[in-house]
Amino acid sequence: MNIHEYQAKQIFQKYGVPTPKGIIANTPDQAAANAAELGGDIWVVKAQIHAGGRGLGGGVKLAKSIDEVRELATEILGMTLVTHQTGPEGKLVQKVYIEEGADIVDELYLSVVLDRAAEMPIIMASTEGGMDIETVAEKTPEKIIKVAVDPAYGFQPYHGRELVFGLGITDKAQQKKLINFAKKLYTLYMDNDAEMIEINPLIKTADGDFLALDGKMGFDDSALGRHPEIEDMRDISEEDPDEREASQYGLSYIALDGEIGCMVNGAGLAMGTMDTINYMGGTPANFLDVGGTANAETVAKGFEIILKNPNVKAIFVNIFGGIVRCDRIANGILEATKLVDVNVPVIVRLDGTNAPEAAEILKNANIANVITATDLGDGAAKAVAAAKSA
Amino acid sequence: MSILIDKDTKVIVQGFTGGEGTFHAEQCMDYGTNIVGGVTPGKGGQTHLGKPVFNTVKEAIDATGATVSMVFVPPAFVGDAVMEAASAGIELAVIITEGAPVRDMQAAKACAVKNGMMTIGPNCPGIITADECKIGIMPGNIFKKGNVGLISKSGTLTYEGANQVVNEGYGITTAVGIGGDPIIGLSYKQLLQMFEDDPETEAIVMIGEIGGDLEIQAAAYIKENIKKPVVAFIAGQTAPAGKRMGHAGAIISGSAGTAKEKMDALEAAGVKVVVSPAEIGKAVKEVLS
Structure with missing residues (x-):
């Protein structure tokens, strides 16, 4: 079972994985009210569908005023968004996530998936954030760092070191922040019987913080019985x-x-x-x-x-x-x-x-x-x- | 000869007194499997299907000398059951249960490996040595004794393949359903080697499907280590990417795990690859004559 970005971010926040602030909306008015509540002077209006490539398809847009948030929400809500993952028929957008703007200095990639060959979860990271990871894997496989974590022993400091040195992060404070980020992500992957978590991009801000700008999560259907709160996140309109x-x-x-x-x-x-x-x-x-x-x-x-x-x-x-x-x-x-x-x-x-x-x-x-x-x-x-x- | 199990294998059933466990244990006993007892916590001391019931696997082993367990425990508890079998000293657990959480099977498999216990499954039809011992849910009557070993991720394709082999006038030594979940026990590599070492087996049929790369690993292994002829079919050439085709592990991720890449790898390793399961029988005849 897959969930929406805004739901994944709710789980991230519960575990202390940093994300930009955001509020979900079903109507343009609600979108405008959310923007006012978030404050600031720049917002992102993001279509919530279970597919990647939303930005290229016109489902993610930047607004510089509350009125523009309302206009963009009007445009995006109810649109049929076609991306490389939706198929030609596209998907109807029924919710938009209003998020505060972020000052992006760098874009990274971070995910946790099951490595079937190693029979344990692996954390994958790359400096090529914002790109389709399959393209990166094909063209520049050396830019993907893979760290397998044995659940019997859990996430160890060396897992973190392999990640940050692999990504070329040398600043001590930043290393610490990113290691902490990855450790929390691994914990929430295990706790919730996730099948995959993907953050693309994971951004570094001008203040040197790391934030999950996007969030994608899928869960092991066989384990949903013990996670009623996850089962509640099921959006049946996303299913055939x-x-x-x-x-x-x-x-x-x-x-x-x-x-x-x-x-x-x-x-x-x-x-x-x-x-x-x-x-x-x-x-x-x-x-x-x-x-x-x-x-x-x-x-x-x-x-x-x-x-x-x-x-x-x-x-x-x-x-x-x-x-x-x-x-x-x-x-x-x-x-x-x-x-x-x-x-x-x-x-x-x-x-x-x-x-x-x-x-x-x-x-x-x-x-x-x-x-x-x-x-x-x-x-x-x-x-x-x-x-x-x- | 055969691999893994024969008529002397002593088998216990975990989840013995449940509906599925009862039905299939009885079918296995009818086939000739030496079931010596079962385990259902809280029902120790009772008799079920004429065999003793124990509270723990340890008690069952102490009393019966069983070396193999057939596991029918419901999915939410199956990881625990497999770990119990491993720590009690069972040598082989055949896990039939479908729908086990991946995280539980990950832990159970790691525990089994640490304790030196082999596992088959989960979500599999089990294992059968023709005319001797059936540990699983397959229809025993189609598996006539012969000289072909069979390894398959799919239950019904195991029956389809075995039936064709028999219709061509050959038969089966042992057939093993390894299951289609993301984490499984014994896989192609180990089983191919067991069939290579089994003097009675003259050819091997291997049936795979989309998802993961076990078949690719098997191709590399065959090239280096397997001298006996191998016939292979990979299900899912027409499956769309990104969709889960029934089995939890049967999914093409990106460009990885497609039937084509597996078929190409096997062909390059000298395997006789068929494009339709309807050709399995004929291909076996070809490699054996």
Whole structure:
């Protein structure tokens, strides 16, 4: 689960990680009032969406008067912001964060993520703040400093020294401030079961202070149960409504832009099915894992969600029954065709436990639109052919 | 021969008396697995499925001599259960539980390594030595005995791959589902070496997916150390970047973790890489004939 910048900064502040002062607003008037409350003579109006690249997309703007804050907030609120991370459809801006202006001398990069190879969190830092870190990693990998922290022993002073000397910071007072900053960030990463924290840029001000000018946080979905206060930060308007509806039925669904709907048990086989369709010259319309406990209701829901997509010209049901019995899935398909108007060809491949019984059930039911397949390759070929002739 | 487990392996079940634990323990016993007891804190002294229940793993080991634990403990408590197994002296924990917090598994894995305990999973179908011992949730009947070893991140692709191998007239020595979480126990490298050392295994099928770089590490290892033929499939060639494809670890981050880079690395290491899982059986036949 991801959260907004203003929410990440609330967590930062709780842990004493310095940020500029800011207040969230839902309306232009509120934005103006927030600016007045913050004081000063320069403010930043920042669109709150779950995607990077907001500045380039026109979602972050500088204001030099309260009236300008109101004008910019009017402009940004309700706009559909398109960045390199939102996809061409963009994201609707519903909140703006009003932040005091900062006197920037230098821009750095700091993040904490899980290093899967080292099996521990790593802190990454770079002098190339404000740039896309993946570009830095590709072009100048030597400018990224990586420090792995073993949670069994926690953040040690040497971790801090590796960071500040790596960044070329020589001033003692500044070294101390940045080490403290990184240590707090590591602590809040661990405490909150974060999956990643990224501060880009982390700025150095004219006074020699370090501030998190931006803040991005993602959390381990499996650990949200023990962090109700984080779960409360969920913004469902940022999630795909179909993916969300699917998840409520225990289905894992992701829309793609092809023509063949897929309904599969198991994430690996679901991806393998998409790959096979592609290999046979077709295009998958979605990823859908019905999970290990598929029944008539979930299968029906799966059909319903797949068919919402107008591009779907055929559906490939690919089940390898393990503990899930194929005859139950076959009955589920029969039920589903009664509950949902399935108006495209459905290619069904059921293999594994009780597959012969399942084949018998489908044969006897003799439903229009249902085509049976003997194996994965056969099913994918039939689905591609059906989509092409539709 | 086989790897890791055989008909003599003594197995306990952690989370023995829960719904999942009960159902699958019974299935495993039907398959022939030597389950000698289980652990459910507070239910020590009872008998479940005809086997003794213990309060702690230590008591279970002392009473039964078990060396392997099959873990069905719910996600919020699974890290603790694995650490208990490690400190009690279990040699291999097979962690079936799905949805374990990453931070907990990080600590549990570190504890297991420190205590010399091997782990498989979490979020995996388990491990099966055909016709001898099943520790997990896979349908035992598809795994006919033979000479192909199988390693997979995905449950249903394990079944798909094993089924094709059997349909081509071959069979399985041992199949291991390593799980698709960000932090897992035994991985390709260690298991590839075990299959290389197993005289009965003549070819190895390895099934991977997008995310992380375990398959890239495996490719480097194969090039240097594995003489037996390897067939590989990497799921997710058509997966979009930045989206989590069902498994917690199956996500392409930036340009890293794509199926293509993994397939290229494996091919360069001399592995027979197939672009569709429907080709696994045929590829095995090709490398064995």
